[in-house]
Amino acid sequence: MAGELLSQEIETLDWCETLVTQGLEFIPQTDFLRITKDYRRLLKDLQRILRISDRNELRLQKMSEELQTEKKRFETIATRLSSYLPSQVYDSIFEGKQSFEVKSQRKLLTMFFSDIQGFTKISEALQPERLTLLINEYFSEMSAIAKEYGGTIDKFIGDAVMIFFGDPETRGHDRDALMAVQMAVAMQRRLSELNIKWEKEGLPYPLITRMGINTGWCTVGNFGSNQRMSYTIIGGEVNLTSRIESACEPGGVLMAYETYALVKNHVVAVESEPLPFKGITRAVRTYLVKDLIAEDKANEMEATLEIPGHDPINISASQLSLPEKLKLLANLRDIANQLDHTNHDRENS
Amino acid sequence: MEKILIEATARTPKFDFDPEKRTLVLSGESYPEDPQKFFAAPLVTIREFLKQKHDGLVQFNFQMTYFNSSSAKVMMDLFSALEDCATEGNDVMIEWHHADDDDNMRELGEEFSEELVNAKFKLLTFN
Numbered sequence: 001m002a003g004e005l006l007s008q009e010i011e012t013l014d015w016c017e018t019l020v021t022q023g024l025e026f027i028p029q030t031d032f033l034r035i036t037k038d039y040r041r042l043l044k045d046l047q048r049i050l051r052i053s054d055r056n057e058l059r060l061q062k063m064s065e066e067l068q069t070e071k072k073r074f075e076t077i078a079t080r081l082s083s084y085l086p087s088q089v090y091d092s093i094f095e096g097k098q099s100f101e102v103k104s105q106r107k108l109l110t111m112f113f114s115d116i117q118g119f120t121k122i123s124e125a126l127q128p129e130r131l132t133l134l135i136n137e138y139f140s141e142m143s144a145i146a147k148e149y150g151g152t153i154d155k156f157i158g159d160a161v162m163i164f165f166g167d168p169e170t171r172g173h174d175r176d177a178l179m180a181v182q183m184a185v186a187m188q189r190r191l192s193e194l195n196i197k198w199e200k201e202g203l204p205y206p207l208i209t210r211m212g213i214n215t216g217w218c219t220v221g222n223f224g225s226n227q228r229m230s231y232t233i234i235g236g237e238v239n240l241t242s243r244i245e246s247a248c249e250p251g252g253v254l255m256a257y258e259t260y261a262l263v264k265n266h267v268v269a270v271e272s273e274p275l276p277f278k279g280i281t282r283a284v285r286t287y288l289v290k291d292l293i294a295e296d297k298a299n300e301m302e303a304t305l306e307i308p309g310h311d312p313i314n315i316s317a318s319q320l321s322l323p324e325k326l327k328l329l330a331n332l333r334d335i336a337n338q339l340d341h342t343n344h345d346r347e348n349s
Numbered sequence: 350m351e352k353i354l355i356e357a358t359a360r361t362p363k364f365d366f367d368p369e370k371r372t373l374v375l376s377g378e379s380y381p382e383d384p385q386k387f388f389a390a391p392l393v394t395i396r397e398f399l400k401q402k403h404d405g406l407v408q409f410n411f412q413m414t415y416f417n418s419s420s421a422k423v424m425m426d427l428f429s430a431l432e433d434c435a436t437e438g439n440d441v442m443i444e445w446h447h448a449d450d451d452d453n454m455r456e457l458g459e460e461f462s463e464e465l466v467n468a469k470f471k472l473l474t475f476n
Contacts, residue, residue, distance in 0.1 A: 005384060005385055005388060005389070005392075005419065005422055005423060005426075006422075008426065041429065041464075044464070045422065045425050048421065048425060048460055048461075049418045049421055049422060051460075052416075052417075052418055052421045052457065053418045055453060056417065056418070059453070
């Protein structure tokens with residue numbers, strides 16, 4: 001800082017140096033008084049500036065601490081809010097990719113619906129607290145699988161789950177469709193395991209779900225008003241997915257032809273009778289998933305289980321439906337776990 | 350001598366000098382990126398003005414909410430020049446306005462006014 005802001009101080013200094021160069025033996029008292037007066041003024045100004053600077057620093061420090069507190073509070077709120085949004089939508093908001101307008105666009109998506117068969121009967125049989133724990137555990141498990149396969153969880157409606165693939169991120173239409181089908185099979189597999197666990201915990205009826213998958217053009221985006229909006233999908237194809245799910249056999253996964261066409265090289269499926277739906281002129285072709293095509297061709301598995309003292313059991317995977325296969329798998333795993341546990345106890349005793 | 354009107358920005362104050370009315374109002378926040386560049390020219394004019402003889406009241410109003418060290422130096426110099434102007438026989442009034450709840454700004458006004466003998470000084474609040 002120099003120039004005009006310190007012009008008076010510089011002037012005093014220049015004058016003092018002039019006095020020095022004059023080589024005077026004595027400096028007149030008036031001159032000396034002027035020097036000391038200016039110097040005292042300079043000292044007072046310096047003291048004030050130091051105090052102002054220290055105060056400003058303290059103020060900045062306090063503001064920084066307040067900002068830190070607000071930042072932590074914001075992060076806590078953001079984390080809590082994240083539970084109410086699909087994780088992909090939440091991430092895209094914080095990455096600045098998400099629009100906050102009531103706006104939508106048309107996209108080719110693969111949609112998934114599921115619900116629990118006979119949920120009313122189950123909810124009447126359980127205490128509300130037990131039912132809440134059960135349904136939350138079910139949703140948590142299914143949500144984890146959805147996340148693993150990259151599905152956008154749209155909403156939970158009672159016991160129903162709505163998920164879509166292809167927005168906000170897409171891996172390509174065929175990959176999105178395959179992820180949806182693989183997710184559905186994984187969900188059914190997991191549910192078979194959970195039913196064994198819940199039966200041991202006293203659940204009177206297993207949770208059996210129907211799952212429907214369809215691929216089609218939908219409108220996706222923010223719907224509602226600027227004060228309250230929801231990120232979701234709408235359109236005839238969404239409704240159709242829901243109807244396909246309703247027509248699915250319990251424990252199964254039923255998909256529309258449009259999805260099957262994209263995944264047929266990776267899924268074993270059987271064509272069902274075309275389904276007439278009210279309001280849709282064409283009969284909708286559907287395919288029931290039997291299994292995923294694995295490289296070791298597990299679908300062609302034929303095995304015989306020999307247990308001493310019992311008749312041999314022949315297992316032919318190709319003759320089992322998906323629900324039957326998954327239930328058998330879950331039961332066999334459970335039996336194996338129990339046997340292993342028993343053997344372990346015997347070795348340690 | 351011409352008027353000086355510099356509107357406030359996010360970092361610099363409003364600088365409103367009217368030599369005919371013998372008034373200066375300095376208001377807002379002051380932490381310019383280049384204090385020399387912002388204050389130099391106006392200060393030359395103000396110093397020249399305060400060295401003159403005036404028939405009526407010279408009134409300078411300060412209504413600051415925040416200022417940095419460089420700006421503080423400018424205000425201290427203005428106070429000093431105003432005091433010299435009053436010592437020469439002029440009628441000088443300095444008003445220091447601060448927000449109701451701003452003890453910091455009130456204390457600064459009191460400090461700046463410590464050296465005043467001949468110039469009049471008022472401490473005022475605003476909401």
